[in-house]
Amino acid sequence: MKRKLTYIIVAISTVLMTVSCQQETLRVTQDQQEDSFLKDTNLVGLVQGVTAHDGSHDNAIDGSSCFSINFPFSCIVDGEEQYYEQASDLVDLYLANDIDPVFPITVTYADYTETQINNAIDFDELITRCASGALYNRTIRCVDFIYPIEVAVFNPNTSDFETLVFDHDRATFNGIVDLLDQDMIAQIQYPVQVTIFEGETLQIDSDEDLKSIINTNLNFCE
Template sequence: MKKILCLLIIGMILCSSCQEEEREVIDPTINNTIPKDSQLAKLMRNVVTHDGSYDDVIDGGNCFSINFPYMIIVNDEEIIVDNIGDYQNLSVNDMIEIQYPITITLFDHSEKTVIDGNELNTYVASCRKEDDDIECVDFVYPIGLSIFNAQSNRFRVVDIGHDSQMFTFMSTLGDNSFVSINYPIDLVAHNGQRLNAQHNSGLLETILDTAFTCEENDN
C-alpha cells in the first residue's frame, strides 16, 4: 500500500512539473505582449478608430460619418452622395438638407439608423472638438495576433483583416488575456509611404513619429 501511495505522489509531482513547463513555454509576460492599458494599446485603438471628419461639411460631427449612398438637397438641387469625392463640390456656404433616414458609422465602427435632424444633432453633440483618432497612418492587413488566456491557459492565433476588427479586439481585451503581434507588419503613412515594424518598440515609434505629420480634418 505504501508503495502505491508513493507512486501516486510521484505521479502528481511529475504532472505538476509538466504544467509548470507548459506555462513557461507560453508565458504571456515575455517579449511582444501588449497590456491593454499600455500606451501602445491606446495608440493602436486610435489608429483604427473610425474617422468621421471627412463629411463634416454635411453632418457636422467628426466622430461619425454618413454611409453611402444617401441623398441631400443642395441649394434646391437633389444630389446623391456615393463617394468621398462628392464632398469636394460642397462648401459651408451651401444650403444643405439631408434626406432621412440615413445610416451612420460611429467611432467604434458600429452603425446606427438616424430618422431625423434632431436625432442627428444628438450624435453631433456627443462628439468632442478634438477626437482621438489618428488619421495620418494606417495598418496594412492582414495582421496576425497571438492571444494567451491566463485563466483557461489556452493559446490561439487570429487574423485581423480590417480596422473594425482591430478596434473591437483591442477594446474588448480582457484582464486575463495577453496579446502579441506576429511581426513583422506594415503600415502606410498618409503620403503613401510604406512603413515596417519588427517589434513593439518599433511600432510605438512609428505611430508616434507619424501621428501628427498630416493635417487632420477635425474642426
C-alpha cells in the same frame, strides 16, 4: 508563481505538439502579463486610433469626424435632392451653401458602432456631442497598417492558444476590444508594416518601435 509559469508553458507545449505546422509565436516570461501588448494602455490607445473609423470624408455635411453617414443616403443641397453612393460623390458638397440630410439616416461612429438618426434635432445634437468631446474620436489618419496583421493569443483561464489574423481596420479595432474584455494575453507578431502620411512604407519590429512611429507622425495628422 513558478508553478503557474510551469502550467502555462506545459499548456502551450501541449497545444503546439498537436498542431505540427504551428510554430510557437507567444513568448512566455516570468511576468507574462507584462509581455502582453494589451497591458500597455498607451500602445492600445494608439493602435485603436490608427484603426478607428475615419468619419472625416463627409465633413461637408456634418462637420464632425466622430461619425459618418452610411451610404447610400440623400441630401437636400441648395434646394435640390441629391443621392450619394460613395465618398467620391461628396467632393462637390464643399461648394454648396446649404446641405440637409434626408432622414432617417444611419451613422457609424469612430468605434464602429452604428445608430439610426431620425430627424434634424437628433442630428444636430450628435454634432454638438462630438464637438464637446463626448464621443470617442481618437482617429489617427497619418498612419495606416498594411494587412494582414497576426496576433498570438493565450487564454490563461482555458489554456487555449491561437493566432488571430486581422485583415482590415474594423477587425483590428474590434478584435482589441474583444481581447480586452476577455482578459487575454496577446502579442503582435512582428514584423508589421505601416504607411505614413507621405505614403512611405516602414517596417516595425517591436511594440516600442510601433509606439515610436505612431507618436512621431502624430504631428502630421490633420
